[in-house]
Amino acid sequence: MNSIQDLIEFVKIDTTSAKGKGEEGAKFIKDYMQSHGIEARVVQHRSRNPYVLGEINVGAQKTLLIYNHYDVQPVEPLERWQSDPFNPVEKDGKLIGRGVGDDKGSLMARLQAIIEMGKPPVNIKFVYEGEEEIGSPNIDSFLEAHKEELKSDYILWEGAGRGASGAPEIVLGVKGLLYVELILRTEKDLHSMYAPISKNPAWDLVRILSSLKRGDKVSLPGFYDKVKWLTESELKYLKSDRASMEKALGQKLPEDFERRLIEEPTCNIAGLYSGYTGEGSKTVIPSYAMAKLDFRLVPNQDPDEVLNQLKEFLPGVEIKVWGKVRPYRTSITSKISISLIESAKKVYGTEPEVIPNSPGTGPMESFARILNNNQIADGVGVEHPGSNIHSFNENIYVKDYMMAKEWMKQFLRELG
Template sequence: MDQERLLRELSEFLRIPSVSTLPAHNQDCRAAAEWVAAELRRLGCRDVEFLGSDTHPVVSGKGPDVPGAPTLIIYGHYDVQPPDPLAEWTNPPFEPTIRDGKIYGRGAADDKGQVFCLLKAIAASPRPPINFRFLIEGEEEYGSKVLFDLLKREPQRVRADAVLVADMSYVAPAWPAVYTTLRGLCYAEITVRTSKTDLHSGEYGGAAPNAHEELGRLLTRLKGEDGKINIPGFYAPVKRPSKAELAAWKKLPFTEKDFLQKRVQGKALVGLKKYSVLERLWALPTFEIHGILGGFTGEGAKTVIPAEATAKVSMRLVPNQKLATVERQLAAAVQRLAPKYVTA
């Protein structure tokens, strides 16, 4: 295939700022869905539909029928994460740029690039020997509610012999991988309130509770410095990988030093030290803090004691952990660990 044309078409897809978590980009998400639908039609797909949402639809399509052949569902997503902080980008996130043989742009590796490769690989096969079904969603970065609701209503849409999800990375350069499982997600916001209104630190500082301080203490109670998540019952269903799995992982071209220096690019790795890094990454649940809101964060100074603060958090879940159960466990832990004078 024509590499120049492929790069031009991929760049066109990457330029769409389809950030699903920000309402300001709703129409951009719809534009990305339209792009995917147009590609499916070029493949000769029938019954190309926008399902579940006007702004973040699941794009569905059926490839040409191959009687008697197995059916493969192609899953992917056209939405992307917010690109902030913008100052960290070498080039603008939605202006794809090629450097050192790699293309840089939001979505290039998660998941527009993979969706693009799958569609073009199928296009390069004149007579695919299987039946293709496509489910390309627009809320993967925001919990996939539209997709989940659709499949609850219409479970027959995932009747197939196999599902192909291309949304992960190589284990190492030139070392591709087939991922059989991924950790799930529980996303939450934890809000604490310490007083009716914000207060002036000159008049009330030293006596009035500070919502940011209380939230910070609460978060460190939920997850200790050693990496342990202090939510009762949270680890109960977690099972360690089998001996065969652990032995296979040891054969991978993975070193903690390279992971720290080349991937994390930090000064140290953290977490439950009695487990290997790969166990922490692949087999154990997590608790992460993504952002904290409250008080005064604008330019200049304002000596306010905030009355309310909110933390955006998530927990990655492993087999046997149930979302509804974890949500209840988190809510109960927050109530138990928050001081009596704090509303949480």
């Protein structure tokens, strides 16, 4: 088995889920697994981008479920790529192509590690999704439909790689999300000479928005009641490279930015609109004002509860809900977390970067709730901070790929 060549063959298949190109990639990975003696099948579920399920039963007591996705983001703008995104080339120790990092590289590195091991020390189940890059629209119903066969003790998430500090990254959860639109209206636009005797939705919206935060804190009553603040041991593994992050974000960062980024829930104004915004002046009292807000929620906040708090706080305001995702965090003292941390230390010879929950959002909580599993963690990935995932010239270091394979083997030994 030439492991990099096999990854190259996989990347050559265009699996852009936004264009419904799942079939061929799913078949490739199913055939690949079968040719190495792993039980596998393609499962159609509500879309043109099927799932692949697989299993290795070695008769062990514990079972690990591995989740990856084989679909990729669109490659456009094509002219910005230095080589064909679907014909990966190795150059200066790097492999360039769409999906080499997100997520075909991690998928393949893990699978090859297991194949090379022969008989892994735990049972392994595989679930490969083909529509992660379009927001996993069917993942909940898929998990519901297959929850018996996906039963497991641990779940390994899709894989990151090396974090901002250069150390291997382990992520134990995600933030949740509540996305709403606040709308204020009056019957019609009015000449602004009527301002002394008229309501102005724009002013009302500004007052409402400023009442939602005091300093850095959200002032919605009850908002922080369920927040699970980080423990000493969770804080211990936080590390990030301040300089490179300041450069990436184009701004100075606050003193305790690492903690804040992970631990603080937020209320962010994502969009604002009212009145006349064209060139020159228009003396008008607008009849419409709107703001889009995203609340990033942390364990154990609940988007439905926060929505109720918001409704109580803003009686009479029209609230449209655009999105709800629950947050999730696996304990740093759980078996899967310890196995990832210990195996990373052994393979890389350094302390890993352990992120209790990503500052971003994803469907981890669906897996936890539907599959009734509270040990879900991300690690054993192939990316590096300059991997350009979702962008042009997506790349990984071949060395990182090889290291991820060793990490996978050691992780399975720790878990077994």
